[in-house]
Amino acid sequence: MNKCPKCDSIISEGQAFCTFCGETFLAEKKQELQEAPPPPPPPAPVTDPVSQQSVPPESPSPAAGQSSAPPVIETKQGMRRVCPKCRTSAPEDQMYCTNCGEPLKEGLPRRNPQGSSRASYGKSIDKKHRKRIKSSRTAIAVVAILTWISALVHWILLKAAMQESYIPKDEVNQNYMLMGVTVFLGLVFMVLNFWAKQKPFAATLTALIIYLTDIVVLVAIDPVSLIRGIVVKVIIVVILLNGVRSSFAFRHGLGGSAPASR
Amino acid sequence: MNRNQSPPSSKIRCGYCYKNIDRTVKYCPSCGHLQKLVREKQARITFERRWKALEGIIVFYVILLATSMFVLWLNQGVRVYGLLVASGIDALLISGYAVINRGMVFSLFGFNKKVFSYILLGILSLFPLIVINMLYHEGLQKIFTVKEVLITDLFAKADLGVGWVIFSLCLMPAIWEEIAFRGIIQGKFSQLMGIRAGILYSSLLFAIIHVAYLSVFYLFFLGLVLGYLRLRSSSLWPGILLHFAHNLIVVVFEYHHISIFG
Numbered sequence: 001m002n003k004c005p006k007c008d009s010i011i012s013e014g015q016a017f018c019t020f021c022g023e024t025f026l027a028e029k030k031q032e033l034q035e036a037p038p039p040p041p042p043p044a045p046v047t048d049p050v051s052q053q054s055v056p057p058e059s060p061s062p063a064a065g066q067s068s069a070p071p072v073i074e075t076k077q078g079m080r081r082v083c084p085k086c087r088t089s090a091p092e093d094q095m096y097c098t099n100c101g102e103p104l105k106e107g108l109p110r111r112n113p114q115g116s117s118r119a120s121y122g123k124s125i126d127k128k129h130r131k132r133i134k135s136s137r138t139a140i141a142v143v144a145i146l147t148w149i150s151a152l153v154h155w156i157l158l159k160a161a162m163q164e165s166y167i168p169k170d171e172v173n174q175n176y177m178l179m180g181v182t183v184f185l186g187l188v189f190m191v192l193n194f195w196a197k198q199k200p201f202a203a204t205l206t207a208l209i210i211y212l213t214d215i216v217v218l219v220a221i222d223p224v225s226l227i228r229g230i231v232v233k234v235i236i237v238v239i240l241l242n243g244v245r246s247s248f249a250f251r252h253g254l255g256g257s258a259p260a261s262r
Numbered sequence: 263m264n265r266n267q268s269p270p271s272s273k274i275r276c277g278y279c280y281k282n283i284d285r286t287v288k289y290c291p292s293c294g295h296l297q298k299l300v301r302e303k304q305a306r307i308t309f310e311r312r313w314k315a316l317e318g319i320i321v322f323y324v325i326l327l328a329t330s331m332f333v334l335w336l337n338q339g340v341r342v343y344g345l346l347v348a349s350g351i352d353a354l355l356i357s358g359y360a361v362i363n364r365g366m367v368f369s370l371f372g373f374n375k376k377v378f379s380y381i382l383l384g385i386l387s388l389f390p391l392i393v394i395n396m397l398y399h400e401g402l403q404k405i406f407t408v409k410e411v412l413i414t415d416l417f418a419k420a421d422l423g424v425g426w427v428i429f430s431l432c433l434m435p436a437i438w439e440e441i442a443f444r445g446i447i448q449g450k451f452s453q454l455m456g457i458r459a460g461i462l463y464s465s466l467l468f469a470i471i472h473v474a475y476l477s478v479f480y481l482f483f484l485g486l487v488l489g490y491l492r493l494r495s496s497s498l499w500p501g502i503l504l505h506f507a508h509n510l511i512v513v514v515f516e517y518h519h520i521s522i523f524g
Binding site for chain 1: 283284287288289290291292293294295296301302305306308309312313316320323324327328331332334335406455459463466467470471473475
């Protein structure tokens with residue numbers, strides 16, 4: 001029984017490559033590979049690989065890159081090449097290494113930019129989305145507390161008015177009902193604030209819809225209410241909209257892993 | 263595209279050159295693109311398109327709410343002519359939005375065997391719905407001791423006959439609300455977030471756009487029933503007929519002052 005010298009996995013007799021790590025066992029081939037080190041990667045100014053012009057793999061242009069092809073080696077599985085970078089073996093007609101993306105034939109361009117700039121970019125996006133979702137949660141809590149405060153103010157004003165003059169019972173009842181609706185609305189926002197921890201998208205979207213409805217209905221009851229605190233309203237709507245967008249982005253697998261397990 | 267139709271296998275398509283590749287590889291063997299990056303870019307494009315659709319729904323909803331509220335405010339409360347004008351403007355807005363999404367709406371007006379069986383189901387569910395409606399509203403009136411404004415009385419005061427009542431309270435809402443909420447909004451939300459979310463969000467919008475805060479829960483329930491009919495029959499006819507019959511029975515009961523508790 002033979003063992004791969006690199007990864008210690010069990011291999012059969014006469015095998016030219018390790019099936020697990022791609023290590024070459026033919027001594028002369030190995031030497032040959034080491035003597036011809038891979039050329040330095042060409043400068044890759046393009047940061048977005050997808051926006052690059054595609055070069056048809058069937059007719060690679062010789063001017064596109066300076067990568068030299070690794071030699072073809074005959075093995076039990078047929079003619080194969082070994083990737084010069086990660087030493088994974090591949091069939092002869094394969095254009096690129098499936099493990100690291102290195103070109104395996106003459107004149108093919110390198111597709112994917114090297115370096116960690118990409119990863120740090122993703123991380124910063126992730127941080128931005130998380131921050132936005134967090135601030136939209138805070139905004140929902142602020143709306144809930146403001147709603148409760150407005151109900152309290154309404155109650156105090158009603159009590160003061162009742163002490164000064166007589167108010168018919170129907171009107172008082174109507175005011176109490178309005179207060180009840182307001183308190184309930186605050187409760188809904190508080191529940192949405194907690195729900196946003198588990199399901200940020202559903203909760204922020206619902207909060208945004210209810211808040212917009214609230215604003216429009218209040219304007220219909222009393223048009224002056226639109227101007228009252230319009231700055232706060234616009235800020236809250238923008239924060240909520242950003243929160244919905246960010247959590248929607250998480251649902252599409254953008255900006256790293258989702259903030260909550262789903 | 264094709265990825266959704268093909269059964270799950272070990273092969274997938276490269277996100278860049280659309281050649282069949284192994285599911286486990288990191289880089290495409292033919293074009294060398296990092297699959298993670300390509301999929302991320304595709305996800306970003308899908309996300310932007312869907313975000314636009316979502317924004318469109320929110321804007322449509324707010325405009326619909328704002329115009330009806332504005333007309334009602336111009337009439338200083340619920341007056342009959344304001345109601346008629348508001349329903350006319352709503353019909354115009356909704357038909358405009360339906361023309362923009364005509365592909366989605368026109369496919370919902372077909373007839374087949376399934377549609378007739380769901381129309382039957384809708385008529386059968388009419389009786390429990392009416393009972394729940396009366397129990398809910400009369401119970402609330404007992405608890406909160408509020409006097410309900412009877413819209414039919416307003417019509418009688420304005421010297422408008424039964425034909426107008428049926429037209430503006432039963433026929434128009436049944437058709438236009440079904441097209442707007444079950445046709446477009448539910449369809450779009452289902453595309454964006456899944457079937458269950460589609461029914462829930464269209465019901466939520468349907469419930470809060472009526473601006474009748476005590477009936478919110480009943481309207482939400484009604485929206486769920488109508489959304490279920492639309493989902494299972496993939497047609498608007500069962501919903502329109504149920505909605506029309508429901509409104510008609512409620513109006514007739516109101517007209518003759520029929521109630522459970524007396």
